Amino acid sequence: MRNYRIGVHLSVLQWIVFMTASSVALPIVIGGIFHFSQDEVASLMQRTFFVVGISSMLQAVLGHRFPIVDGPAGSWVSVFIMMAGMAANQGQSPKEALQLLEGGLLLAGALLFALGIFGLFYKLLNLFTPLVTNTFLFLLSLQLSGVFLKGMFGLKEDQGSVDYGTILISLTVFGAVVFLNIKGKGWTRSYAVLLGIVGGWALQALAYGGVADTGSNPDAWIKLPDIGAWGIPELNPGMALTATLFTLILVSNLVAAISATQQAVPRKEPAGKDVYNRSSMIGGISHGLSALFSAIGIVPLPTTASFIRMTGQTRRMPFILACLALSAIAIVPSIVHFLAQLPTSVASAVSLATFVQMTGHSFQSLSRVVQTQRQLTILGIGMIIGIGFTLLAASPLPGLPVAMQYALGNGLLVATLLTMILERFWKNDPKAM
Numbered sequence: 001m002r003n004y005r006i007g008v009h010l011s012v013l014q015w016i017v018f019m020t021a022s023s024v025a026l027p028i029v030i031g032g033i034f035h036f037s038q039d040e041v042a043s044l045m046q047r048t049f050f051v052v053g054i055s056s057m058l059q060a061v062l063g064h065r066f067p068i069v070d071g072p073a074g075s076w077v078s079v080f081i082m083m084a085g086m087a088a089n090q091g092q093s094p095k096e097a098l099q100l101l102e103g104g105l106l107l108a109g110a111l112l113f114a115l116g117i118f119g120l121f122y123k124l125l126n127l128f129t130p131l132v133t134n135t136f137l138f139l140l141s142l143q144l145s146g147v148f149l150k151g152m153f154g155l156k157e158d159q160g161s162v163d164y165g166t167i168l169i170s171l172t173v174f175g176a177v178v179f180l181n182i183k184g185k186g187w188t189r190s191y192a193v194l195l196g197i198v199g200g201w202a203l204q205a206l207a208y209g210g211v212a213d214t215g216s217n218p219d220a221w222i223k224l225p226d227i228g229a230w231g232i233p234e235l236n237p238g239m240a241l242t243a244t245l246f247t248l249i250l251v252s253n254l255v256a257a258i259s260a261t262q263q264a265v266p267r268k269e270p271a272g273k274d275v276y277n278r279s280s281m282i283g284g285i286s287h288g289l290s291a292l293f294s295a296i297g298i299v300p301l302p303t304t305a306s307f308i309r310m311t312g313q314t315r316r317m318p319f320i321l322a323c324l325a326l327s328a329i330a331i332v333p334s335i336v337h338f339l340a341q342l343p344t345s346v347a348s349a350v351s352l353a354t355f356v357q358m359t360g361h362s363f364q365s366l367s368r369v370v371q372t373q374r375q376l377t378i379l380g381i382g383m384i385i386g387i388g389f390t391l392l393a394a395s396p397l398p399g400l401p402v403a404m405q406y407a408l409g410n411g412l413l414v415a416t417l418l419t420m421i422l423e424r425f426w427k428n429d430p431k432a433m
Contacts, residue, residue, distance in 0.1 A: 113284025386415025
């Protein structure tokens with residue numbers, strides 16, 4: 001009994017660490033893009049932790065009912081980056097761009113909720129063939145790999161130099177987590193992520209005498225997350241178009257996360273239409289919470305399946321307890337302040353290590369799916385266009401209407417929609433089979 005309790009406590013702790021690691025890096029990225037102060041970054045992190053815990057718990061209890069972490073969406077981050085660039089080019093203030101993003105989150109959430117409550121979500125599933133879903137997963141890993149590598153190298157928007165000590169530590173953490181996942185036995189493999197976080201943080205502290213803290217110290221024991229920190233949500237035609245099209249990306253993300261996780265978590269029956277419809281409704285609520293608390297869009301993370309495979313954590317109860325613990329932690333400023341000191345390089349290295357599994361799984365699935373010249377051509381078009389627009393989005397798209405700039409500013413969105421259209425309307429040639 002004692003060993004069982006210890007196992008449960010370690011499982012809960014590891015889930016908390018994984019949720020934290022999944023939620024730490026992107027708020028810091030967004031803070032750098034919009035030039036937030038250290039306190040504003042810490043506040044965004046607090047709000048993110050709170051929404052992540054609530055959203056993940058709602059999905060596990062009322063939605064898809066899998067132990068899938070909801071976290072800041074890398075696909076939404078590209079929209080944030082695009083909005084920051086457009087705001088600078090058009091003379092808008094960062095606050096105006098953030099208010100538009102809040103409006104986009106609300107609209108996407110309303111569409112997701114409507115798809116679920118009216119039972120329409122499941123009817124969209126025939127659009128998400130294995131080729132579409134696995135193309136999305138692969139491009140998602142490519143899109144986020146740049147974010148995490150930048151975090152591992154300790155690069156900031158206003159800093160061109162690199163810290164070779166930080167790079168060495170982050171690469172060591174990345175290699176150690178991957179090694180433990182492949183060669184580790186027993187508890188060392190099960191808790192590879194936890195060991196990577198703790199070991200990397202310790203190495204960083206030893207090498208640099210602790211983690212630099214430039215923010216103010218919290219002056220309250222308990223503090224609820226701020227509501228409407230970015231102001232009242234706004235919406236314009238360009239953001240409305242982006243949010244509407246982006247809802248399909250959110251559907252694809254949800255399908256990919258459930259599909260990947262149900263292969264890692266044993267279940268008697270495969271996920272049916274009720275599972276997807278419930279999950280869509282909760283996803284809508286989660287986006288509403290993200291807008292309310294001025295956070296990055298929260299979505300189920302497909303990388304959770306990789307984490308489950310690495311650790312063997314398939315039970316829901318430790319996961320639910322971890323969700324509650326993370327939401328409780330979020331209202332204690334001193335704990336959030338401490339967790340915010342987790343080096344971005346270490347969190348990024350561990351996150352990137354979990355993407356190794358997801359990328360490999362997408363490769364494996366694509367090798368089984370792509371059997372004809374038609375499928376190979378569709379895959380090639382999707383990859384080229386997706387990667388091309390991802391690179392193009394790093395710079396403005398002058399001369400195009402604002403609505404088109406919004407829509408074309410996300411390579412993942414363009415590639416997924418294009419792959420979906422080609423799969424739908426390019427019919428199979430029986431002679432090519």
